[in-house]
Amino acid sequence: MIAPPWYDVPPRGYGGIEAMTACLVRGLTRRGHRVTLIGAGGGADLRTYEEPPSERIGEPFPEVVHAAKAGRFLEGLDPDVIHDHSLAGPLGAEGRAAPTVVTCHGEVRGELGEFYRSLGTTVSLVAISRAQRTDAPDLNWVGRVHNAVDTNSFPFRARKDDWVLWMGRLNPDKGAHLAIEVARAAGRRILLAGKRTEPAELAYFDDHVAPLLGPNAEYLGEASAELKHELLSRARCLVFPLQWDEPFGMIMIEAMACGTPVVALGRGSVPEIVTDGVTGFVRTSVDELPAAVEDAGRLDPVAIRACAVRDFDLTVMAEGYERIYRNVVGRAGLRPRFLAHPEQAPPLLR
Numbered sequence: 001m002i003a004p005p006w007y008d009v010p011p012r013g014y015g016g017i018e019a020m021t022a023c024l025v026r027g028l029t030r031r032g033h034r035v036t037l038i039g040a041g042g043g044a045d046l047r048t049y050e051e052p053p054s055e056r057i058g059e060p061f062p063e064v065v066h067a068a069k070a071g072r073f074l075e076g077l078d079p080d081v082i083h084d085h086s087l088a089g090p091l092g093a094e095g096r097a098a099p100t101v102v103t104c105h106g107e108v109r110g111e112l113g114e115f116y117r118s119l120g121t122t123v124s125l126v127a128i129s130r131a132q133r134t135d136a137p138d139l140n141w142v143g144r145v146h147n148a149v150d151t152n153s154f155p156f157r158a159r160k161d162d163w164v165l166w167m168g169r170l171n172p173d174k175g176a177h178l179a180i181e182v183a184r185a186a187g188r189r190i191l192l193a194g195k196r197t198e199p200a201e202l203a204y205f206d207d208h209v210a211p212l213l214g215p216n217a218e219y220l221g222e223a224s225a226e227l228k229h230e231l232l233s234r235a236r237c238l239v240f241p242l243q244w245d246e247p248f249g250m251i252m253i254e255a256m257a258c259g260t261p262v263v264a265l266g267r268g269s270v271p272e273i274v275t276d277g278v279t280g281f282v283r284t285s286v287d288e289l290p291a292a293v294e295d296a297g298r299l300d301p302v303a304i305r306a307c308a309v310r311d312f313d314l315t316v317m318a319e320g321y322e323r324i325y326r327n328v329v330g331r332a333g334l335r336p337r338f339l340a341h342p343e344q345a346p347p348l349l350r
Contacts (some may be wrong), residue, residue, distance in 0.1 A: 299310055
């Protein structure tokens with residue numbers, strides 16, 4: 001399992017891919033698999049960096065160095081499957097004996113899609129939503145598995161506070177400024193927490209978010225894991241006014257794991273994740289969101305939590321990837337050592 005190089009696995013704060021990777025390792029280990037995690041910093045079995053180069057996120061060299069070191073580590077291993085979540089790592093897939101599975105964590109209609117298209121059949125691609133797979137149907141997809149969380153690690157709280165929450169990366173696509181406007185229109189206080197480190201994030205915050213802050217709109221900074229759990233469990237709802245077709249939004253399933261409804265625009269994967277009228281409300285325009293914020297108070301936190309456990313727990317994700325691994329090993333003509341009884345293998349999850 002190859003994680004990206006930017007954060008610890010699991011991350012101490014921000015780091016959606018790292019959080020998903022940590023959950024997957026945990027889920028597979030519980031199912032009896034031996035997983036070697038290659039990553040940066042804490043949590044990795046084999047470290048490409050002793051400390052993740054988080055302050056250099058977006059620069060090319062940490063990613064390239066990470067891929068090169070991961071490649072050397074792989075030379076000393078004999079895996080059944082290599083599951084790569086990094087960007088540059090799949091470039092080495094063609095020379096590997098074991099098949100390489102790549103989870104597509106980003107938007108595949110642009111350059112990332114061209115990158116994967118250029119790799120052809122040297123990698124087996126997994127979509128994280130049906131919406132993502134539809135965006136580039138010609139890629140070498142082998143299945144779809146929704147991201148997941150360890151729902152047992154998220155605190156459930158049936159009684160919610162009156163304020164609403166926005167949480168995420170501070171850029172225009174995530175719509176923090178719109179969340180403030182929605183909360184104000186609903187007459188509700190809003191708390192905001194998110195990453196604000198890259199130049200574009202700082203500029204967006206200064207130009208579009210800071211001018212809207214005040215007594216009823218407070219920015220808390222980037223939340224630690226402990227603060228994130230507290231905020232998600234106490235909020236009346238999570239406001240998620242996406243301004244792009246995001247392939248998956250981890251924060252939505254984290255809120256649901258706490259029994260907290262999600263009020264969102266129906267972009268990208270949102271309609272796959274949020275069940276309208278049960279785990280939140282999915283709307284087509286920002287103008288419809290204030291009423292949905294009010295209606296969120298009548299949804300049942302117990303039912304919301306149950307849906308998260310059923311659909312987005314790490315056990316479900318681990319089972320899905322296990323099917324993927326069986327499939328790609330079989331296609332490669334290799335004997336799957338991790339499968340004791342091949343005749344019991346379920347069909348590929350699509």
